[in-house]
Amino acid sequence: MKNPKEELTYLMIKPDGVRKGLIGEIIRRLEQRDLKIVALEMFQPTLEQIDEHYPKDETWIARLGQKTFKTCEKYNVSPKDEFGTDNELEMGKLVRGWLVNYMVSAPLVKMIVQGTHAVDMVRKIVGPTLPNLAEMGTIRGDFSVDSPLIANAEHRAVMNLAHASETPEEAAHEIEHWFGKDAVHAYKRFGVDE
16 A cells, blocks of 8 residues: 555646746645645646546536536526527537637646645645635635636636646546656655655
């Protein structure tokens, strides 16, 4: 069994996080929690890379549509009038397209983070996916005010600063997709690993 202190996760700073100059702040918050950055790179993704990052199965895409329709229902917006469809799969395809376009709009910063319960810790530090629901003290709660209502009205993805893997399995897949197999740098942090 692998040492729980060596759990790896994947974090990507999205275009709005890069444009807001939050790279250092995000890394600082991770390192303050005794998490270790073991791989790091800024890059401009291609459409193909981002297309491969997001699932293509119809269940996942339809779920995007369902979420959009729930937002429409909550704020009394007609999806048929606003987007020209009331089909979850068609709506999901629109949202997935907005996500891909958003993710190629500026450079990204990708990193592998290591530490105790790294997957859960990084997600806790980043905060809930929707910035308007994120609490102060999280990255999204402190630096973003975007919401699905605004994003839907502007026909774009929610700008939420960063992506963090949800599970160890997703982290392993994303690490291999974005870094390959041998990207991790081993080193000891003063006061953490000693």
